[in-house]
Amino acid sequence: MSFRPAGFRPAVFGYAVALAFALTVSVVTAQDAKPATAASAAAPAAAGAAEHAAAPATEATAAVKPGDAAAGAGKAAACGACHGMDGNSSDSQYPKLAGQHESYIVRQVADFKSGKRANPVMMAMSATLSEQDVHDVGAYFATKTSLPGVADEALVEHGQTLYRQGDPTRGIPACMACHSIDGRGNPGAMYPQLTSQHAQYIEATLKAWHDGTSWGDDAHAKIMPGIAQKLDAKDITALASYIEGLHAAESGAAAPATP
Numbered sequence: 546m547s548f549r550p551a552g553f554r555p556a557v558f559g560y561a562v563a564l565a566f567a568l569t570v571s572v573v574t575a576q577d578a579k580p581a582t583a584a585s586a587a588a589p590a591a592a593g594a595a596e597h598a599a600a601p602a603t604e605a606t607a608a609v610k611p612g613d614a615a616a617g618a619g620k621a622a623a624c625g626a627c628h629g630m631d632g633n634s635s636d637s638q639y640p641k642l643a644g645q646h647e648s649y650i651v652r653q654v655a656d657f658k659s660g661k662r663a664n665p666v667m668m669a670m671s672a673t674l675s676e677q678d679v680h681d682v683g684a685y686f687a688t689k690t691s692l693p694g695v696a697d698e699a700l701v702e703h704g705q706t707l708y709r710q711g712d713p714t715r716g717i718p719a720c721m722a723c724h725s726i727d728g729r730g731n732p733g734a735m736y737p738q739l740t741s742q743h744a745q746y747i748e749a750t751l752k753a754w755h756d757g758t759s760w761g762d763d764a765h766a767k768i769m770p771g772i773a774q775k776l777d778a779k780d781i782t783a784l785a786s787y788i789e790g791l792h793a794a795e796s797g798a799a800a801p802a803t804p
Contacts, residue, residue, distance in 0.1 A: 609676050612647045612684025621682045623670065632689040637743035643691040644740065646732035647683035653760075654679045661761040694741040696790025704787025707780060717775050720784070723768075728791045735765065739788045748785035751776065 621630075624642070628634045632643030642650065656662035657671040674682070696704065706712075709726070711719040720739070724730050728740035739747070754773035760766045776784070 609680060612680035612682070612687075614681070614684040614688045617681035617683070617685030620674075620678050621685045624682065624686075627666070628686075632686040633692045634743070637745040638749070639743075640746045641691050641742055642686040643689035644729075645683075645686055645691075645738050646730060646735070647680060647687045648732050649730070649735050649737045650683035650686060651676075651679050652735050654683075656760055656766075661766070691738070691741045691792070693792040694743065694789035696744075697786045700783040700786040701790070703779070704783035704785075707776075707784050708787055708791070715775050717772060717780075720788075728788060739791065741790075741792045742788055744785040744789040747788050748781055751781045751785065755781065 627636070627639040628642045632645070633641050653662065654667075654671045654674065657664060657667045660668065671679075707717065708720040711717045711722075721728075723734070723736040724739050728738060728742075730736045730738040751773045754770040755776060757770070759770050773781075
């Protein structure tokens with residue numbers, strides 16, 4: 546049996562070309578398919594990883610909500626013994642919390658819990674509160690109004706000068722730069738409301754800062770000790786008295802801190 550060379554070569558050559566083309570297409574198709582397959586397989590894994598990574602953030606966000614004043618009313622009952630049920634303490638050694646910003650109260654309680662701010666009573670009380678409790682209590686007191694106090698007329702001029710102008714020659718900034726012209730503070734920066742605060746509490750706090758007491762080691766906590774150390778005893782007494790008499794009129798304008 547023999548093949549005719551002239552007929553065999555074209556046929557073989559044609560089959561070879563067809564086979565080569567088919568193999569080439571198969572290889573290219575396979576190569577194109579592999580990344581797609583890998584990508585398809587990786588997509589669920591990536592999505593699962595993303596969901597897993599996002600889960601803690603979602604849980605953390607859901608764990609603590611903005612303070613609920615209604616819920617805080619009941620939780621604040623224990624605070625009333627010292628600070629007054631409406632946040633207006635009758636004992637001037639305890640600060641008024643009425644009208645105080647939620648953000649500031651939350652920060653201070655957190656500092657008591659961590660021991661950054663030392664006070665045996667508050668450290669014990671704060672230990673029983675959850676983070677949500679603190680936000681609720683803060684929201685409750687923020688809805689209350691601080692009752693106006695009275696300044697010593699003899700101290701008003703000195704106190705007002707320091708509060709509104711500071712003393713650049715001694716590097717003392719104006720208090721209102723952070724606490725506002727009427728003492729309402731700045732909740733975003735966690736600068737507290739000072740309006741109508743007890744002079745005794747303000748004086749004791751400024752003296753403690755002056756003598757080296759600190760409520761933490763971060764930059765925010767170092768602001769007031771650094772300023773208080775530049776004040777003398779007369780400055781502190783005048784400022785404390787002026788702040789107690791500082792309050793805003795119903796129209797919103799700052800009222801004179803006078804008796």
